[in-house]
Amino acid sequence: MERITKADDRVHRPAGPWTPTVHRLLTHLHEQGFVAAPAPIALGDALETVTFVPGVAGEYPWTEDVASEAALVTTARLLRQMHDAATSFPRDDTVDVWSQAVRVPTETIVHGDFAPYNVVYDGIAAVGVIDFDTAHPGPRVWDVASAVYRFAPFTTGTDEGAPVPSLDDRLARAAEFCRAYGLDDRSRAVLVDTITAGLVALVTTIETEAAAGNPKFVSDLAHGHADLYRADVGWIEQHAEDIATALR
Template identity: 80%
Template sequence: MERVTRADDRVHRPAGPWTPTVHQLLTHLHEQGFVAAPEPIALGDALETVTFVPGVAGNYPWSAEIAGEAALVTSARLLRQYHDAAATYPRSATDVWSQAERLPVETIVHGDFAPYNCVYDGIAAVGLIDFDTAHPGPRVWDVASAVYRFAPFTTGQVEGSTAPTLDERLERAAEFCRAYELDDRSRGVLVETMTASLVALVTTMETEAAAGNPKFISDLEHGHAELYRADVAYIEANADAIHQAVTAL
């Protein structure tokens, strides 16, 4: 299992073949003025060290502040700022990413933009962490993942006091797209991108588990793949309503 440890203002994390490229990305982000990401400090054979991003991650169960509208809006704006800074990353043939490139390449997507990878200072998103799944791709790949997590469009238990109604989920999805200022073309493919990202996640989970990866074996044992399949069915059943909500101006 992965172990992430913190010592004062430093975070030590397991490193992979993609970590040198991720460190180049993080350095570039800071050079572009996006200081909401960790800053690389050191890289060893099996461990990386980055700066600690102060604040509270949006882990489950959500607090009332993280479940609120301000957190939703500031998270969307943070994602837009990240994408704009990452779009100028000077790609190289020597880059190694943990995920395959997705077309059309518009930026370096985060790959797992969700509340648990955002850092909050009270009600506002102020940081973005865990770039292991970063890779070249379209902006909508991250936005679709974010809308799925933040709305949220899940059949599982929604953390918090009261599960939102479908109308409330639709409004949160639309608000995220408005705050991000997502373009019309991307809004038009958001629903299919959401389901494609979940299918890709299940495929990765099952492939890695078959290869003996303990994290993904545990995920399968805890029913994560079945939950994501149920969520795909839920999204497809409400596809027209979601599409209408996110494309309405």
Template identity: 45%
Template sequence: MEKLPGGRDGIYRVRNQVIRPANKTTQTIHGLLNHLHLQGFHQCPIPIALDHERETVSFVEGQVYNYPLQGNIASKQTLKSAAKLLRQMHDASASYVDSLKGNENWMLPVRKPTEVICHGDYAPYNLVLDGEEAVGIIDFDTAHPAPRMWDLAYAVYCWAPFKTHEFDKMGTLDEQIARAVIFCKAYGMTKEEISGLPDVMIERLEALVSFMRKEAEEGNEAFQQNLEDGHDLAYEEDIQYILQNKKDILTMLFK
């Protein structure tokens, strides 16, 4: 049994399977994953088993990276591949939205209009690579119904990345915007969607900070630790960074 690194404890690999702690949302997520596979989207874990304490899913083979973005995860080819894979996942999830009964459990709030199932944390550390090709998406815990733009805004923020923390930041503002352009084009975003990107990024980060603080106040130890580590303050600094550079971001996005 191999303990897997990441943001949560208690995740282990046993041969070609991953054992993870289960929670009240896990059954809903398993339904989503099964639906994605039925739609022909096989670049995500396959649900295998679930009880009150643990879930078992298939292991997605490949390399997983984290910040700071270096090596294959930072390449332009990976950026394009990541955007295309997110588009495929969104398209495959759209029909799942139509089947929802409204009694499903999601970690993050449902957001109208519910166009697709958002991954909720489409960051580099949740992508599996084979060289510079995105071959899998993992950790769907934060998946929830919402507009495409809600997921896209956070994805672009994470992949540009429009981050200010010394450990997370990468490149100059111009280089970050250039990466955002690549992601937007590879996904196939419309001009209308691109024009609203900075505002939705800010709104998405504000919602994340509010959610983290609410969960911490209600006794969620993981989010209490996040606040102790200053994650919410880092997001607030990034909000200001995007706000201050909004004009330049929009100008270069439409060049």
């Protein structure tokens, strides 16, 4: 399992072949004025050190603050600011290493796992984005689709004891996120397909990595994550027309 430790205002995390590129990205974001991401401090053979982003990550089960409309809107705006800052990242395909495949159309550098647990909150305000290991060049809608899936949420699973949101509530939250982000019509038209593509990719990753013995993904598979994502694909396809209509 990953070993992530915090000491004062620093976080020590496992490093991978992609970490030097991610550090270049984080430096660029800060240079562009996006200081809501960690700043790189050091990089060793096995560990990286980055600054700690103060606040509370949106782990499950959500607090009332994280579940609020204000948190939804500020999260969408924060994602837009990050994407805008990343568009000018000076790519160098001779040295860049990403943990994920480059996706087209390449519009910016996407986070790759934009979800509540990777967003930091100060009360009802989203103030930070963390864990850029899965960052890679791609279309803005890749992150927006992940966010809509997680924040609407469009899932058949719920936190134990939590009320199940109605379809109308989920559709309203999805539409509000896209409005707050400023998602263009072309991206809205492919959002549903992008959500399902992301979930299929997640299932493939879990099963492939688990078969290779990766302990994190062995655990994910044992806890039914792949089965949940498959069920979610079915639910989203069942409601695809309703989702598309809400986003127009």
